[in-house]
Amino acid sequence: MIPNSTLRVRTTILDDACRGGVALRLASLAGAALLALVAPCRSAAAADGSPSAAAGGPTTSLRDYTVPSIRLVRDDGKTVSLEDEMNDGRPIVLNFIFTTCGSICPLMSSVFSQFERRLGPDASKVHLMSISIDPEQDTPARLREYARKFHAGREWQHYTGTLAASVAAQRAFDVYRGAKMSHNAVTLLRAAPGKPWMRIEGFVKPEDLVRDYKQQLLAGR
Amino acid sequence: MTPWRLALAGAFLLAALAPSAWASATPAGGAGQSIYLRGTLGSGAPLAATRESGGVGIIGADAACVNCHQHSGLGSREGRLSIPPVAAEYLFHSRAQNAGEPVLPYVEGVHGNRDPYTDATLARVIREGVDSEGRPLGFLMPRYALGDEDMAALIAYLKELSQRRVPGVTGTLLDFATIVTPDADPVKSHGMLDVLEHFFAEKNSFPFKPTPQMRTSGRTQYAKSMYMANRHWRLNVWTLTGPAATWGAQLDKRLAAEPVYAVLSGIGGSNWAPVHEFCERNAIPCLWPNVEVPVVAEQDFYPMYFSKGVLLEAQLIARTILGPDNHSAVDAVEQVYRADDSGGAAAQALAAELKGYGVAVHSTVLPRDARADRVTAAVRAAALHKNARGQALVLWLRPGDVASLREVPAGAGTVYLSGLMGGLEKSPLPEAWRERARMTYPFDLPDKRRVRLNYPLGWFTFRHIPLLDEQVQTDTYLACSLLADVLNHMADNFARPYLVEQLQDLLEHRLITGYYPHLTLAARQRFASKGGYLVRFRDTGGTALVAEGEWVVP
Known part of the structure; x- marks a missing residue:
């Protein structure tokens, strides 16, 4: 296990490498070996609705994140430990959403929904998790309603909790941007506890998510 | 702001009197509007769309344009994602080739330099996702199945989004109203108006420059900088009279005589519904009134509130009574309130929250002019109902009634007191009750909010504004400063939905949030602060509070 301080450095490098920023300088500081973890960034363009971004798809990278010791409230109203939810042995597909979000979240959630459907019977082996970044609004009842709208199966849970817990979860996965309207589309995949996370920035299509998921499972064995 | 920047601010403003003046809050209804706002086609069938990747289809309200492009049609920004404006002016605007042409006000999602759309290329981009220059759009924008008639209606609607002038806005003046209902507390009203008048006076004390029409430099076609709207603010105080059934008509009359851009702050008693309805019907933003009983209709767009007031308090009490497992510790709840006061709505809300959990809810309603000793008698009688698992006594009473309480009746059980109605930490609750009563506290705790209040309280002191009600007056100040901030940010786009x-x-980016720990809104969210505390008094005297547990969002 790599100590936390190293992990922080690594995350910084990967972020910058994908942004085409100061990766080289940092890489020389921390050693090029770490960069080997980075899958080639497919594109630096934001996958938005603008033509300029249309050419670029989402970008992917591999990361190590430490799952924080926090308690969240699952959509069935039960208070649960995030570590327990993530470490039950199943592969995880994770995103961050809020139920009154107009553009990004409905698309991410419908991709999750399609992902479940495309996996077919294999869907029962995965754990899909959606954590609210607007937890005071997104009560368990509102999350259940949202989940129904996207035909969430038994393997897909939504989570809320205190604002502090949600922020801690967002920070742990480097998606916290200060306000819900500053959020970006990020999907995270992990084959098993202890394995690295695959981070997909931007809008991933359902068929690509299935492909990435299967690749992670193969790599994880 | 320095005089230099002010001068620049003036230079960057578009005269609102220009012929193609700014967008309307409520373009005429019709097929185009229902496609845009509701995702319903002219035939009544739901709008359907797909994304380039097979399978991710959307339908009906989920496919409506408004979800991304907003009511204003001016788009938005989410993280790194730009949602471009679709109000026709932005789509059809020609490339700025010649210096001196009028320019469009900047909005965040605007595209820099692109061939203008025509009706034909606009139909193509909506159906096929190919822009005016033949480039494909990104994954987020769906491809819409629209027949010719619906397409024409939708394009007509996008043109309407840009066409009308905004009432209450001229090149030199912004008109606002504040609304006072006859049942509002007169002392609090006075305190609120004092803050508003001083804020407006200060706003207007800055030197003004004329606001010449903004023109392009020839290199860019949008005003890129965001500057303060260099206009006077004028306050119209609309004081309502008579029965609530007549308020709507009174407001319509005032609006016709004094067209206003938005309603700011305001104060009500137990009934705010006619004002809420007026705002939504006339598409006028009604920002942060001081009301204990707001209207809970989060699908409505124009009214915004700081919190649900006593309705939130009722939810906090229900959550405490039911506990985490929804298993009530008591089997009866006795409520006491005066007729025609906010307690009526609160008591009703609490009864609704407890319905279905095996709790008998009973209310004692005191006549509005009953003498204070009737309150003690009513509370004593309410406490006499004997119940197997015990009971809770809920007091929706004003400070005068709270002060008149005598001994705590033997069977009172757990006592809950509305902080909002009862005076918060200054509630004159008699000593015998102070240990027993739990008070709902739908604000941040005094120690935690102190720093956030330094600025407004100092501002009041400097201007010799007497502190009549700290919460109402700092909320009013917060409302004013939020409005001022947002107008700075909006540059010259005065479309009401855009506001x-x-x-x-x-x-959500606001750090100075007065009485509230944090504020956040979104589409279909109209209450910015969503939780509160249960507190009790720490000592037999004084205002020190102890929170019973953490901030709760019921």
């Missing part, structure tokens, strides 16, 4: 959208987005 609402910008406030929604700006709010």
